[in-house]
Amino acid sequence: MTGLRGLGGSVFIVAAGADRSEEFLNSPALAPRRNWFGLILTGLAVGLASGLFGVGGGIIIVPILVYLFHFDQRLASGTSLLAIVAPSIVGVVSYSLSGNVSVILALLLAVGSVLGAPIGAWLLARLAKRTLQWAFIVFLVVVIVSLFLVIPSRDTAVDVDFWHGLALVAIGLFAGISSGLLGIGGGVIVVPAMVLLLGTSDLIAKGSSLLMIIATGLSGTIANTRRRNVDLRASLAIGLGAAVVTPFGVWLAGALSPQAANITFAGFLVLVMIRMAVDAWPRRKSK
Incomplete structure (x- = not known):
């Protein structure tokens, strides 16, 4: 016999019996009390980053939910994935209005990402996460330096031949593996890789990245x-707040010169690097 029990603003179907009840009470889906104002502010920051940099925003959402709002890590990651869908959709529409979305590029990236994510999840159980985090930080340093050396041309069109297609799948694969291993990827990897390795316009890279992120989310x-x-509910609060600001981020991305856009993106990656370094830094065990 089953009944409905409300808990924390959510309704769960709970089977009779102490063991079954305890299983639901310990479920990672039970979120702490929601800070609506904080969630909406988080969404505004995510929307700006999503439109300006072509990223989903999970790198912003997850640490805020975990460290400020005390979400379980799994719940924070799942909530983030849903929250990034709305700003990504708005971002794709905004970029497509100026012709800066390539469906072909996005599809090839998505193929690699879908293949890479389970590989990353498989490796996660077999590799030291802290070592991987520091390796990714080194990768970000290389990308940041490269962004100051390579300035993209917005007049360049990428002809997708066999080798370009293979490269795009490989970029998506790397992004997917990184996502499975570290909970990071998407635009943080895809956008600079497309700009630096394929010579893609930064605007097309960002618009296509957001299209890929919709499928991933x-x-x-x-x-x-x-x-x-x-x-x-937390996903909706963040996602709707982000969707409102995303068009402004897209406009700002187009208003900046390619060089200024690279410098701004490099600054964002520095913040990402700092966040990962804080996570990877060994902590003393409390006595």
């Missing part, structure tokens, strides 16, 4: 929902 959300690792 939706596919990941399906799996996380089944495991109750999504706070739907």
